[in-house]
Amino acid sequence: FEHSWKILTEEEQGILLRLSVFRGGFRREAAEQVAEATLAGLSNLVMKSLIRRSGTGRYDLHELIRQYAGSKLAEEPQELESAQQRHSLYYLGLLEEQGVRLQSHQQKEAVADLTSNMGNIRAAWDWSIANHRFIRLYQVSARLMHLFEVRNWSKEAEITFRKTANSLQASLRDSEVDPTHQVALHAMLAHWGYFQFRLGRGEEAYHILSASAAF
Numbered sequence: 744f745e746h747s748w749k750i751l752t753e754e755e756q757g758i759l760l761r762l763s764v765f766r767g768g769f770r771r772e773a774a775e776q777v778a779e780a781t782l783a784g785l786s787n788l789v790m791k792s793l794i795r796r797s798g799t800g801r802y803d804l805h806e807l808i809r810q811y812a813g814s815k816l817a818e819e820p821q822e823l824e825s826a827q828q829r830h831s832l833y834y835l836g837l838l839e840e841q842g843v844r845l846q847s848h849q850q851k852e853a854v855a856d857l858t859s860n861m862g863n864i865r866a867a868w869d870w871s872i873a874n875h876r877f878i879r880l881y882q883v884s885a886r887l888m889h890l891f892e893v894r895n896w897s898k899e900a901e902i903t904f905r906k907t908a909n910s911l912q913a914s915l916r917d918s919e920v921d922p923t924h925q926v927a928l929h930a931m932l933a934h935w936g937y938f939q940f941r942l943g944r945g946e947e948a949y950h951i952l953s954a955s956a957a958f
Contacts, residue, residue, distance in 0.1 A: 744811045747793060758784045759793060760819070761826045763812035767862025768803035777830045801859070827870050834860065834867035835883050842886025845893060857890055868903065872910045880907060881927035888934050897941040904935035929954075 748756065761778035762769075774780040785802060788794045796802050804812070816823050837860060844853035857864065868887070871880050884904075891900035908931035915924060936951035 744808065747791065748811075748815075751791070751793075752787075754781075755784055755787055755791075756815075759788060759808075759812045760816040760822065762788075762794065762802075762804060763809050763816050764823075764826045764830045764866070765804070765809075765863060766866045767860070768797075768801045769860075769863065770801055773833055773863075774802060777826065777833050828874075830863070831867040831870045831874075831876070834863045835871065835879055838864055838867075838886050838890075839883045842883065842889060845886070845889050850893070854890070854893055858894065868907075872907055875910075875914055877907075877911050877914070877924055877927045881930055884930055884934060888937070891938070897938050901935060901938040901942055904931050904938065907931045908935050 748759075751759065758774075758778055758780045762774065762780065764777065765773070769777070771780075771782065771785065774785060785794065785796075789796050789802075793808055794802050794804050816826065838857065841853045841857050844850065845857075847853075864887075868880065871877070884907075887903070888900065891897065891903075908928060911924065911928045911931060915921070915928065932951055932954055936948045939951060940948035
C-alpha cells in the first residue's frame with residue numbers, strides 16, 4: 744500500500760483519501776460530489792488497481808485499501824470532516840429523492856437503488872446523529888421509515904430510531920429547549936414505537952407512543 748500510495752499524483756492521493764468515506768460502493772456522480780473526483784482521476788485509480796468498477800457502473804474499494812486511505816484521511820481532520828459532511832448531505836438527499844419514488848409506480852427501482860446504497864445511508868445517518876444534525880434527519884425520517892417498512896427491516900428500524908431518539912433526548916438535556924428539536928424528537932419516538940409494535944413488543948410500544956402522543 745505504501746509503495747502504491749507514493750507513486751500516486753497529489754490529485755489521485757486526495758481522491759483516494761476522500762473515497763474512503765464511502766461504505767459499500769458508490770456511483771461516479773457520488774464520487775464527484777463527495778470526493779471531488781474527476782472521471783480521469785477515477786479511471787487512473789481503476790487502472791492502478793486501487794479502486795474497482797463493476798459491470799453496473801458502481802465503484803468500490805477493497806476494505807483494506809479503504810482502511811488504509813481512511814487512516815491517512817484521519818491525519819487531516821478538517822478534510823475528513825468536510826468529506827463526511829458532503830457524504831452525509833449527498834446520501835440523505837438521495838434518501839429524500841428516492842423516498843418520493845417509493846410511493847409511486849417506480850417503487851421497485853427506488854427500493855433497488857436505496858438498498859444498494861444502504862451502507863452509505865447508514866453512515867450518513869450515524870454521522871448526522873454524532874454531529875447533532877437532527878433537523879435534517881427529521882426531514883428524511885419518514886422516507887427511511889417507509890424503506891424499512893417496504894423491506895421488512897423492522898429490527899434495524901427499531902434500533903435506528905431508538906438510537907436517534909435517545910441521542911436527541913440527550914442533546915435536549917444539555918441545551919435550551921428548541922421547539923423544532925422537540926418536534927423532531929417526538930417524530931423519532933413515533934417511528935421507534937411503531938417498529939416496537941411491529942416486532943410484537945406491544946407494551947413497550949405503548950409507552951413510547953404515549954410519550955410521543957402527549958406532545
